[in-house]
Amino acid sequence: MSHALIADLGGTNARFALVPIHQYEPLEIRVLPCENYDNFFAAAADYIENCSIGMDRIDAIVLAIAGPVNQPVIQFSNNPWKFTRDEVQSYFGDNKPVALLNDFDAVGHCLEILQPEDMLVVGDSSAVDPKGACWVVGAGTGLGISCVVPQDNGPNMVLPGEGGHVDLSACNDVEDDILKFLRTRHKRVSAERVLSGMGLENLYEALALREGIEKRLTAPEIGEALKLGNDPIAAAALEQFFVFLGRVIGDLVLSVESRGGVYIAGGIVPRYIKEILKSRFREAMQDKGRMKEFVSPIPTFVVMSEYPGLMGCACYASHLVSKA
Template sequence: MMNSEDTQVINLVADIGGTNIRLAITENNNITEILSYECAQFPRLIDVIRQYLAEKQLTNASINACLAIACPADDDLISMTNLPWQFSQKELKAELKLNKLMLINDYTAIAMAIPMLTDGQKVKIGGGEPIANKPIAVCGPGTGLGVANIIPVDNNWHCLSGEGGHIDFAPVDELDIQILQYLKTFKKRVSYEQLLSGYGLEQIYQALVVIKSEDSPAASETKLTAKDISAQAINGNCPLCQQALAQFCKVLGSFAGNLALTTASLGGVYIAGGIVPRFIDYVKNSGFRERFEMKGRMSHLNQQTPTYVITESQPGLIGAAAYLNQVCK
């Protein structure tokens, strides 16, 4: 794009996590020039952005930027949760001489990406069909449990973000109750994130080790990572891992079903994050969808609501682009 003085105008987007940062250029919601950097290699966020602009020969461009970041983004001062990066939004905008700067939470970006996804960027789990222009919910088990909702307003999508992953865990079946009782032995409060995350899958497994210890005393010495648990569950090598992953899917179904009821998300409920896309076929054959629909008198509502797993590798960049282009159009 060129302005009246022939200065190049670009829309810059970024997806900033605790380990990596991805930057790209967007125009008309197309993403190009994607580069990824290790955050630990840079003392400040501004250093990464400057390197990207230098590599792409864009140091003299007029820039609008939208940065999706894995921490709260409502205040001027941004302090990343898993990185020693701290900066002022106003100072960052001034130092980079940006036309516009928008910082949004990473799950706001993922939510904003959903209306842009094609069938090739998501996998449907179970029944139900989306209704156009109805609320959409997304949750993502990963390092934590991210949650966001988008609603249509005046032909645009607006995101309602929050900390939904930290709501109280509500057990449904007897095994849920036993897992909760185990977690309560060393935690004052148990949220859904304590079960629906990488750490959560490990805690479900450890709970089962204790619950089943009378039958398998040696298992109490076993420590497995979330990746190990899911891999062994899928290949059938470990019955306890299979039970842990099966219960993880059930709890995820209950939680996703709660989101559907909270905002009447007839546009669909989407599962993001780095964990579930690794075992989509397992989820399809698990108790996920049954638990999603099992809502008593409101079961009919969730039976109508479709559920999807996002398989697109760059939803954060797509969502940041959608957000930026919506603001700048």
């Protein structure tokens, strides 16, 4: 049986797996901390040396990368690794089809095979147009965004971009203060500055300062404080995180009428399902003035699958081999 080597290469971890061609459940998953390896090829060699099959049984390679992939030298947004497409092709062999996807392009391909039980509805509406455009949004080490257009034949069309780096806007005094605080540090404030692990830390620090407290917690420390329930600033930071997420998603829906729905992935939101369901996320998403009725029917889902990026790579590998 032929296999694809698939990998989801993020800012913090590189997730490797194998999958039989035309199957979509990743096997032999290993999560390798990027900081433990000088480059991608060292991590790939470690994985291949310790998996159950040799290179002779790997017929395709699909990599999901946390950064733009249409550049001469591929560099990660939050990771010092870099390489060229030719280097990847040469490493695995010129006779093997290789695909390099943006990490959220991979999640976009995951929508082709995602099952209803893999998703949780946030809001009142769950009706989607299966031929309608979709957005995939996910906060983790950074903020990933992709626009997905379903196709009648072949893989989903995923439109490239770096939407996580759009300008962030404010809609009230609290948000004004947050942006003023972040501008003193970064000059320009992108959505990723609040919608990421680093962003949650920024929100905590900014909200603490509004209370006259100079304090910054790491994202894991904020998570622990939320579990204990003894830190109102941590709770306020998470609530503001969901509000900003709603605002950004509402802006995306205004840009592309995504009747296929909005799918929230990434490492942060699935950890806080109870909190997002109680939050003002949908209220903020729909807070678009005269365009509220345009945005309100668009359904939003949290992707609960543990490895949607790998599933998307597996799906794309089947298209890749069929085309080869």
